[in-house]
Amino acid sequence: MKSGSTRRTALVTLVMLLPGLAGFFGLFFYPMMVTVVRSLRPEGVQVGWTSEHYISFLMEPRAREVILLTFVLSVGATLLSILFSVVLCLVLRRKPQGNRFYRLTMLIPRVVPGLIGALGLLLLFGSRGWVNLFLIEFVPFIDEPLSLNYTVPGLIIFYFWLYFPFTAVTTLSTLEALDPAIEEAADVSGANRWQILRHVVLPLIMPGILAGSVLTFMAAFGAFSIPLIAGGNYRPLSVEIYRQINFTPARWSAASARAMIMAVLQVAFLSIYMRILRRPVV
Amino acid sequence: MNRRAFILVGLVTILSMVLAACGATPAPETIVQTVEVEKTVVETVEVEKEVVVTAMPEPGMERPTEITIVDLNSGANFQWYWQQQVIPAIEERFGVTVDYLVSGESETLERMKAWQPGEGDAHILFVKPETIPKAFGEGIELETLYPDKVDAIPNIEKCPEAYLQTVLGTNIDGAGALYWRSQYALIYNSQYIEDPPTSWQEFYERRGEWEGHIGIVRPDAKSGSSYRIPYSFLNAYVDMVDEEGNAIPLAELQETQEWQDAWTKLQEFYTVAKQPLPAEPPNMFEDFNAGDTWISFYAMDYALWSRHEGTMPPTIKAGFLSEGMAAGSDGYLIVPAGIPEEYKPLAYDIVDFLLSDDQQIRLITTMWQYTGTDIWDKIPGVVWDTIPAWEDMEPARLRISNKDVSDYIKEFGADELIP
Amino acid sequence: MTLLRQYLRALLNARKLLIYTFLLSFGLMIYTPFLIIVFRSVGRGWFGRMWLPPEYTLDWYRWAIEVTDIPGITVNTLIIAALAVIMATVIGIPTGWAFGRRRIPGKELLMAMILLPRMIPPIAFALGVAQIFYRLQLIDTHFGVALAHVAVCAPYAILVLSATFEGLDERVLEAAAVCGANTLRSFFHIVLPLIFPGILSSMIFTFTTSYNEFTLTLMTYGKDTVTLPVRTYLAIGEGYWEVTSAMSILLIIPSLVVLFMIQRQVAPEKLVGGFKGV
Numbered sequence: 001m002k003s004g005s006t007r008r009t010a011l012v013t014l015v016m017l018l019p020g021l022a023g024f025f026g027l028f029f030y031p032m033m034v035t036v037v038r039s040l041r042p043e044g045v046q047v048g049w050t051s052e053h054y055i056s057f058l059m060e061p062r063a064r065e066v067i068l069l070t071f072v073l074s075v076g077a078t079l080l081s082i083l084f085s086v087v088l089c090l091v092l093r094r095k096p097q098g099n100r101f102y103r104l105t106m107l108i109p110r111v112v113p114g115l116i117g118a119l120g121l122l123l124l125f126g127s128r129g130w131v132n133l134f135l136i137e138f139v140p141f142i143d144e145p146l147s148l149n150y151t152v153p154g155l156i157i158f159y160f161w162l163y164f165p166f167t168a169v170t171t172l173s174t175l176e177a178l179d180p181a182i183e184e185a186a187d188v189s190g191a192n193r194w195q196i197l198r199h200v201v202l203p204l205i206m207p208g209i210l211a212g213s214v215l216t217f218m219a220a221f222g223a224f225s226i227p228l229i230a231g232g233n234y235r236p237l238s239v240e241i242y243r244q245i246n247f248t249p250a251r252w253s254a255a256s257a258r259a260m261i262m263a264v265l266q267v268a269f270l271s272i273y274m275r276i277l278r279r280p281v282v
Numbered sequence: 283m284n285r286r287a288f289i290l291v292g293l294v295t296i297l298s299m300v301l302a303a304c305g306a307t308p309a310p311e312t313i314v315q316t317v318e319v320e321k322t323v324v325e326t327v328e329v330e331k332e333v334v335v336t337a338m339p340e341p342g343m344e345r346p347t348e349i350t351i352v353d354l355n356s357g358a359n360f361q362w363y364w365q366q367q368v369i370p371a372i373e374e375r376f377g378v379t380v381d382y383l384v385s386g387e388s389e390t391l392e393r394m395k396a397w398q399p400g401e402g403d404a405h406i407l408f409v410k411p412e413t414i415p416k417a418f419g420e421g422i423e424l425e426t427l428y429p430d431k432v433d434a435i436p437n438i439e440k441c442p443e444a445y446l447q448t449v450l451g452t453n454i455d456g457a458g459a460l461y462w463r464s465q466y467a468l469i470y471n472s473q474y475i476e477d478p479p480t481s482w483q484e485f486y487e488r489r490g491e492w493e494g495h496i497g498i499v500r501p502d503a504k505s506g507s508s509y510r511i512p513y514s515f516l517n518a519y520v521d522m523v524d525e526e527g528n529a530i531p532l533a534e535l536q537e538t539q540e541w542q543d544a545w546t547k548l549q550e551f552y553t554v555a556k557q558p559l560p561a562e563p564p565n566m567f568e569d570f571n572a573g574d575t576w577i578s579f580y581a582m583d584y585a586l587w588s589r590h591e592g593t594m595p596p597t598i599k600a601g602f603l604s605e606g607m608a609a610g611s612d613g614y615l616i617v618p619a620g621i622p623e624e625y626k627p628l629a630y631d632i633v634d635f636l637l638s639d640d641q642q643i644r645l646i647t648t649m650w651q652y653t654g655t656d657i658w659d660k661i662p663g664v665v666w667d668t669i670p671a672w673e674d675m676e677p678a679r680l681r682i683s684n685k686d687v688s689d690y691i692k693e694f695g696a697d698e699l700i701p
Numbered sequence: 702m703t704l705l706r707q708y709l710r711a712l713l714n715a716r717k718l719l720i721y722t723f724l725l726s727f728g729l730m731i732y733t734p735f736l737i738i739v740f741r742s743v744g745r746g747w748f749g750r751m752w753l754p755p756e757y758t759l760d761w762y763r764w765a766i767e768v769t770d771i772p773g774i775t776v777n778t779l780i781i782a783a784l785a786v787i788m789a790t791v792i793g794i795p796t797g798w799a800f801g802r803r804r805i806p807g808k809e810l811l812m813a814m815i816l817l818p819r820m821i822p823p824i825a826f827a828l829g830v831a832q833i834f835y836r837l838q839l840i841d842t843h844f845g846v847a848l849a850h851v852a853v854c855a856p857y858a859i860l861v862l863s864a865t866f867e868g869l870d871e872r873v874l875e876a877a878a879v880c881g882a883n884t885l886r887s888f889f890h891i892v893l894p895l896i897f898p899g900i901l902s903s904m905i906f907t908f909t910t911s912y913n914e915f916t917l918t919l920m921t922y923g924k925d926t927v928t929l930p931v932r933t934y935l936a937i938g939e940g941y942w943e944v945t946s947a948m949s950i951l952l953i954i955p956s957l958v959v960l961f962m963i964q965r966q967v968a969p970e971k972l973v974g975g976f977k978g979v
Binding site for chain 1: 720721723724727728730731732733734735737738741749750751752788791792793795796798799803805814815817818819820821822823824825826827828829830832833848849851852855859909912913915916929930933934937938942945946949952953956957959960964
């Protein structure tokens with residue numbers, strides 16, 4: 001039964017959605033289609049269809065390594081972020097001294113352009129950076145500088161530094177939104193600090209943690225300027241795309257194909273992740 | 283009903299977008315026009331020119347008061363030079379405002395391809411040699427400066443013709459004016475090395491002395507040093523061009539024993555470099571500054587300028603390798619065909635000005651970069667205290683002429699050479 | 702009893718010590734990269750393995766200022782970010798309202814779609830954006846670059862604002878109506894204050910996203926719209942990291958100032974108010 005007001009409500013809703021949809025289609029979807037089309041064309045040509053770019057990349061033995069590397073870096077950084085954020089937020093919740101300052105500090109990596117942060121980390125962990133100087137002087141069995149910069153663990157640390165704020169911020173807000181009555185109830189029932197943490201607090205804030213970690217993962221997956229200047233031998237998928245553009249002549253179709261593969265992988269992983277998120281947490 | 287309409291509209295929109303995206307880029311039309319151009323030369327001689335293509339008269343055009351120069355070649359040292367010395371000189375000389383913009387090659391070429399005809403916004407580009415064949419490969423048209431525009435750019439005749447006709451083994455048919463010649467040399471830190479090698483073969487023989495301290499950039503780096511270093515190395519062991527100077531096809535070379543030996547030696551050479559190989563030259567210079575890398579092969583002007591400015595240790599020196607040292611990123615000035623016609627006369631004037639003796643001499647005395655024009659007798663002698671005289675250096679100067687080889691290194695180098 | 706008390710007190714103190722050590726390390730972790738950049742930007746002759754440079758100089762700053770148009774670049778970045786924020790908020794408010802307060806068929810799917818631009822690496826659609834913008838003459842305009850940014854800023858705004866609107870309790874509005882407020886009054890005095898933290902939060906996230914956006918800017922910028930991330934990228938690739946360091950310090954000052962100003966008005970944790978997560 002359609003009444004006038006229902007139709008009007010639907011119309012209003014549609015109108016309200018229009019700017020968002022227009023923006024989405026015009027600024028993202030259509031350009032995306034242009035890229036997809038290009039990835040299916042032979043290099044440098046406007047007509048004809050081919051799937052050679054996809055096939056040739058996926059057939060390459062290195063392709064598997066590159067994809068694996070991208071995942072390892074993103075997952076590693078995300079796990080580290082979760083671990084660190086949980087500890088940090090539990091500490092900050094009690095509002096220790098300087099708490100406002102530290103909450104601000106949490107935002108710094110997101111406020112400053114990633115490249116500058118990466119430069120600082122590169123200098124800090126370099127062979128003459130303070131970290132190595134410290135290790136050589138104060139740790140007895142280390143005489144040679146540790147090569148951290150151009151290694152996988154090093155990259156994971158870089159990614160973690162740059163993207164943990166996403167996780168930290170949502171964890172903190174979820175934690176603070178928690179009703180203290182629940183914890184009080186557990187406390188009164190005789191649970192000690194650790195038990196409350198493990199069985200009450202953590203399960204309740206898990207959705208928030210995971211939501212924030214999604215953002216961290218997405219950012220780490222798509223990061224390219226950082227591995228470009230600090231990646232050395234390890235070139236994740238994003239750098240692969242740029243490699244194609246730097247050939248003579250630039251291989252835009254190949255680059256587009258790799259970009260599409262990257263996009264598909266990211267969306268696929270995220271869907272799985274969201275599925276896990278949606279499972280009831282009991 | 284509501285829902286279905288929703289979905290239908292959505293599908294139609296998506297479909298139309300996909301179809302539109304397929305027909306995306308129309309081929310640029312070539313605009314043909316007659317242009318009456320008035321050019322004022324510095325000694326206040328008025329010269330009227332008429333460039334006739336097809337009859338389509340245009341009313342008199344005004345000379346532009348603002349022009350954009352896009353720099354795809356200069357490092358930080360030269361950016362300083364351009365902005366502090368060259369641009370003010372141009373502005374003063376021509377009474378125009380110059381917008382100087384530093385950009386990246388791939389982005390710029392991509393955007394040039396997307397220009398509407400006659401609406402290009404980069405009027406003069408200063409590029410690396412490889413950019414010109416790349417532009418041609420992408421279908422970007424450049425004005426032929428030599429010999430077509432010799433009247434507008436008389437100074438271009440002072441440039442060596444070979445450089446105007448080919449770069450990196452490809453014909454460019456005079457599309458670029460040579461602004462500077464860059465030279466690679468052995469760069470070493472005299473704090474750690476007192477008797478550097480004087481030839482590639484000696485460098486290879488004595489590699490054990492400096493194992494772990496040799497700086498070699500990754501073969502797939504964006505920098506030209508990625509292929510210049512291995513190319514020069516190979517050149518010391520095998521000829522890659524025949525007697526007429528034509529490149530020998532890679533397939534042929536790979537059959538020869540000489541090549542295979544040379545390639546094996548090259549792979550061995552990479553294993554004694556400082557690991558991990560620096561991704562780009564800035565990373566390599568950080569290694570120099572840390573004292574981890576003692577010796578490498580790179581653009582001489584960059585190293586000397588850095589030492590002069592204090593961004594590299596004062597003990598840095600340049601050396602000579604007798605079999606051949608690769609030419610560096612020679613600097614070319616190009617004028618795209620796709621810019622508005624009224625900008626072209628001014629663009630030619632500026633190119634001519636940059637090739638003038640005064641500007642070229644300033645280049646070599648301030649930045650220790652070899653000039654694009656052959657005016658060696660006009661250069662003050664004090665320059666030769668710091669850098670080798672051109673006639674001494676030129677026999678060892680190696681223009682990269684075998685494109686097959688350099689392409690092969692760029693594409694497969696990462697797989698085959700990195701230990 | 703007293704022994705236990707002493708023991709517990711010792712444990713408590715140790716805990717405090719642990720906490721402060723942790724927080725101190727956290728602070729170090731975040732700030733030492735910047736500290737080393739600062740030293741690099743004022744050091745001379747810092748070669749080999751040394752903790753600190755042997756000499757100090759302001760030459761690198763002089764060089765950076767000569768070579769980069771710092772005020773111009775900062776202004777560009779701020780203008781573009783401001784435009785992006787306005788556009789993203791204008792898109793975000795009605796969309797967020799619709800998502801938060803109305804039943805929409807396939808809402809989950811739409812939400813996932815809206816998030817797509819954040820999930821897919823910008824390079825994938827930046828190429829297409831550049832082509833379109835050339836045809837529309839939007840290249841090298843502040844508006845054009847900001848528009849390109851909206852693609853990655855709007856999703857954030859929509860997400861935050863839809864959560865904000867969702868959290869707006871109907872009953873408060875009903876109560877206002879019962880008390881005699883008309884729609885306009887209730888909008889200005891009830892709705893607006895309630896959604897304001899959400900709007901502010903979305904504006905701040907949008908601002909920082911646009912401020913730091915690199916890939917899309919790279920494909921749509923020109924001589925008049927060089928932004929801070931683009932300039933930094935060009936500087937890092939050149940070597941002379943002393944000059945790059947000086948340039949970086951000069952270029953991050955505005956964002957730090959903005960952050961400082963914002964945190965005075967709004968406590969940092971409020972910046973995430975209304976964001977319930979995905």
